[in-house]
Amino acid sequence: MKTIGLRLALYFGLTILLACVGIGVFAISYSSYILEEAAERTLPVYGNGTARLVENSLKTQLATLDTIAQRNVIRELNWPEQKSALSKEVDRLGYLHMGFARPDGQLMTTNDTTVDISNQSFFLQALEGRSVIAPYQDTSENTIMLGSPVIDHNDNIVGVLIAAMEWRKFNDTVAGIELGSGSPFIIDNQGQVIAHPDYDEVLHQVNLIQRAEYDDDYRDLADFLSNSIIEGTGRGHFRLAGEEYYAAVEPLGINDWFVVVEVPRAEVMAPLNDLYKVLFVITVLLLFLGLMIAYLASRQIAFPIRHISQHYARMASGDFSGTLDVGLQKRRDEIGELARGYQQISRSLNRTITELEASEQRFRMITENMVDLVSLTDLNGYMQYVSPSHESITGWKVRHIVGRCVFDSMHPDDVETARRLYDNIVRSKRPGTGIYRIMRADGEYRWLETVGKPLLDARGKVVSMIAASRDIHERRQSEEQIRYMIEHDTLTGLYNRRYFENQMQLLDEQLLVPVSLIICDIDGLKFVNDTLGHQAGDELLLTAAEIVSNAAPEESVVARIGGDELGILLPNYSAEPANYIADNIRKAIANHNASNSNILSMSIGTAGRDTPDLSMAFVFKEANQQMDREKLLHNQSARSAVVDVVMSALEARDFVTEGHTDRLQDLSTAIARKLDWSESRINALTLFARFHDIGKVGVPDAILFKEGRLTPEEYEEMKKHSEIGFRIAQSSPDLVHIADFVLKHHEWWDGGGYPLGLKGEDIPLECRIVAVADAYDAMNSDRPYRQALQHDEIIRELREGSGSQFDPTIIKIFLQILGEDD
Incomplete structure (x- = not known):
């Protein structure tokens, strides 16, 4: 008795211990994986957001400087007047100073100083007509210099407008961006620090890539930054000064600068410390409770099992007169099940037959009242039995269904597939599942899903088939609607780019020739959205879609392949009929504009292949290039047409x-x-x-x-x-x-x-x-x-x-x- 109890307690405790250890290892490993994945997924988002934030801020300042450079007081080259105007802008915009640099590089500033910047790259770039921003260091101050060309009334560059922004202020702005536990800094494409939480790194012009040449602690960081700069972006991890970091690198879009966001791995994995403690406490408690329960339970098992086994031995010898204690039969556990099982086995064959009859009656009640359709057919598909639920689904009475062939009520398109499935189930003697449509009594077709199972006789031969069917009409309609949404554009109702590209890939696989392709780009759609509103832009897009769809042959594929682009895929069409279709589209646009106060204009490109050696991607590129060439001729006239419509709308309102x-x-x-x-x-x-x-x-x-x-x-x-x-x-x-x-x-x-x-x-x-x-x-x-x-x-x-x-x-x-x- 003690031996069985101790063994049960030992096995039970060991099982709990192994389960807890396994769950703990899994939980820790999975949690570590999730935390690492979250860090690697989140850091690029933080990096991209920081890059866009800094980039937009710098571009806004350049745009403001461009606006100031266009003022007449700046363009007239009168330094006293320029200085007065620029001094106000210094106060308004918070710059260190502003100034005007003549073409010879002599910079006059609002600080009453003159500096020679003729050899500075930002000055030379601005003289070429580009607005620039660049760091600038001299003996007196560290600044970020912004430059914008000053263009006179004859469109000649007569100088450069300069604004000096305090480098530390820019550095503090970048370092102050909130990123949770991470921190951002900015480097150029050579690895030199532009902005950093430790401003000393900026002051000393630290180059994090070159630093690895004399400091091995920075080698891992330098490799990571070098690879990211080459790739244009990056994410991963590196080790610095004995500590591991997760990091992401995103391009800033200005001066080949990059934003780097880093976070220590220890901070990412900090939540695991609490998990260790919780798992340890739970393991100890479960182990203690499991051992106690196992020991107590084992004491209640050995004696009843021995007693019941003795009665089973007597039954095996032919003595059915034994009776077990009522207390054992009332137990609500496996021992009670054994005791009650013994009593049931010892009962008369009459009771067994009675129970079998009752069981058969219950099965009939289930089949006759269940919602799903249950049927029995012979090997030719003729109905031998159908459940009453057929009446509510099919509309036919049971007496009209029995004796009929199951294939007679199927949709003609589904009969062949259903027959193959039926024959395969009979031949393989294995269950099978099929989906098909049946005709109701009112003539409507509904989708059913059926699971068929062959019934075998004692020799293993299939004699009939039992099938359970379920009405999936609503589900099928939902699936078709979802499939339609996946393949179609929601605004125009045309196929989308995904479907269009799949069709091109299919044509490549089939090596079909000839094939032609037409690309139609709506001229000025973005400008219509910006001036007349997105509703006007949508109406213009719908009009274009209707014209293109009407001109395209029935066997073609018409799709919206971009925001303002429509495509027509023409299998078995050579270049000549494709060009004819494109001309019809142009005529339809002209007719539309003649009878509507509309501004529809489209640039159209066509291309095709008459040999399978050309890929559809190449054909698409050729059509797109032809469309671009036509668009160069259309852009200005299309925008002028938009302005004419705006004028008309102005008068109409x-x-x-x-x-x-x-x-x-x-x-x-x-x-x-x-x-x-x-x-x-x-x-x-x-x-x-x-x-x-x-x-x-x-x-x-x-x-x-x-x-x-x-x-x-x-x-x-x-x-x-x-x-x-x-x-x-x-x-x-x-x-x-x-x-x-x-x-x-x-x-x-x-x-x-x-x-x-x-x-x-x-x-x-x-x-x-x-x-x-x-x-x-x-x-x-x-x-x-x-x-x-x-x-x-x-x-x-x-x-x-x-x-x-x-x-x-x-x-x-x-x-x-x-x-x-x-």
């Missing part, structure tokens, strides 16, 4: 009082004539007065026609119309010369306007004239949110705005025109 444009042109012209302007300049002013608010076509009607004051959020949205108008004007050859005026026509004399915050003479004179004329006509006309003001009120408002919103000189001239010059 009628967002200003009737006659406002004409009055504004007359008032502006009157002021210009007082200033003795030439007719050519007056004509440009008149055109600007007409289209100064063209950007409002991109402002929602709910804001444009709102009665009452705009909310701060709505006002910010309204302010965007200057920049929208600027982009539209730049895209039209007829308006490009007034684009700068459109951008700046809401600037105030005191610098309180938008979008650039210009002040005084920095604001083009045309903008100052139109600002006064526009304000006068706005106050003199009814608006959705107020009635027109009285004449005296208008004069008072103009005078109060002189010197703040308006140019005092223009106000004085305008009041003279109105007869209010007192």
Whole structure:
């Protein structure tokens, strides 16, 4: 008794111990793997995010410097005026200093110093017409230098505008980026540190790759950085000063700089320490409890087993008169099962037969009440038995189904496959599964999934088949819908690029010739999205898809293969009919544009192969290159067409009082004539007065026609119309010369306007004239949110705005025109 108990306790305890150890090893190994995977997956994301953050910040500063370089006060090369303007920008932008460098490299700065930078690479690159940013060190200070070419009115580079940003400030900005437990730093493509949490690394111009030549601790890091720079990006781990790190390298996109994000492996694996403790405690507790339970349980097993085995021995000798203790029969464990089993075996054969009959009755009740379809067929497929559930699924009564062949109600397309499956089950004597459609009594087809199992006689011969079927109609429809979504573009309903490329690969495998391919690129779609909105862009894309689909043959594959690209795959089509289809598309576009106020333009390229030696990838490349050549001819005309539509939309929306444009042109012209302007300049002013608010076509009607004051959020949205108008004007050859005026026509004399915050003479004179004329006509006309003001009120408002919103000189001239010059 003790021996059995001790053995059970020992085996049970050993099993628990091994299980705990195994689970612990697995948990630790898996957790380590998960933590390492998470680190290697997350660090590139942090690195890319940091790179984009720094890159966008630097590009924003370059864009600001480019804007300053385009001002007239900078381009006129008057250093005192330049210095005054640049000193203000230094205060506004927080630079150390700014300056102007002549082509000979003499840099005059706002710090009243002159420096020779003629041999500096950033200066030479800027003279070539590129905006640059580069580190710069001299004996007095460490700076990041930004340079932008200054171009005069004749498009000649007359110098370089320079801004010096404190290197430490840039370094602190990079080091201050929050990345959890990781830290970022920046290197160039030679390994020299540009920004680092330890600023001394920057001050001493440390090169982490060259450092490995005299410091072995840095060799692993140097190899990692070198490989990452060569590859353009990288992730992995390295050992430095006895500690292992995980790291990721991402390109910055400026000056071949790279962002490196590193985190110590010890920090990544820190959560494992708590896991060790928890696993140890759980193992000890489970081992103790398991040993106690095993020991107590073993004492309740040995004696009952011996007692029951004696009764089984008597039964084996033919004595069925023995009876076990009722207490053993009532036990709720395996010993109780043995005891009750003995009692059942000792019962009469009558009870056994009765139970078999009851079991058969229960089986019939199950088959007749189950939801799934159960049937029995002979070897030819004729129904011998079907469960009542067939009536609810098929609509046929059971008596109409029995005796019929199962293949008679199947969909004709599925019969051959089902017969092969049926024959295979009979021949192999193994179960099989099939999916097919059956016709209901109302003529509708529904999908079923059936599992068939052969029934064998005593000699192992198949005599019939039993099948269990389930209605999967809804599931099948969902699968087909998912398959459709995987292969089709959600907006146009055409095939997507994935399906298109699969078809090209299939043609390569089949070595099919001839094959032709057409690529259609919608010209100016991005510009339509930027100016008229994405809804207009979607409508344009749908129109293009419809035209291409209608022109393509039925056996072709039409797909949306890019944001603005459609493709047609033409198996068994040579180059001549493919070019004919492309011409039909061009004619359909022309017909569409003739009858619709639309701006659809497409660049089309065709290519084909008549030998299987050419891959479809090569054919695609040829068609794409042909499309690119045609696109070079279309780009400008397409963008001009967009501007024409914008002008039409501007007139159609009628967002200003009737006659406002004409009055504004007359008032502006009157002021210009007082200033003795030439007719050519007056004509440009008149055109600007007409289209100064063209950007409002991109402002929602709910804001444009709102009665009452705009909310701060709505006002910010309204302010965007200057920049929208600027982009539209730049895209039209007829308006490009007034684009700068459109951008700046809401600037105030005191610098309180938008979008650039210009002040005084920095604001083009045309903008100052139109600002006064526009304000006068706005106050003199009814608006959705107020009635027109009285004449005296208008004069008072103009005078109060002189010197703040308006140019005092223009106000004085305008009041003279109105007869209010007192």
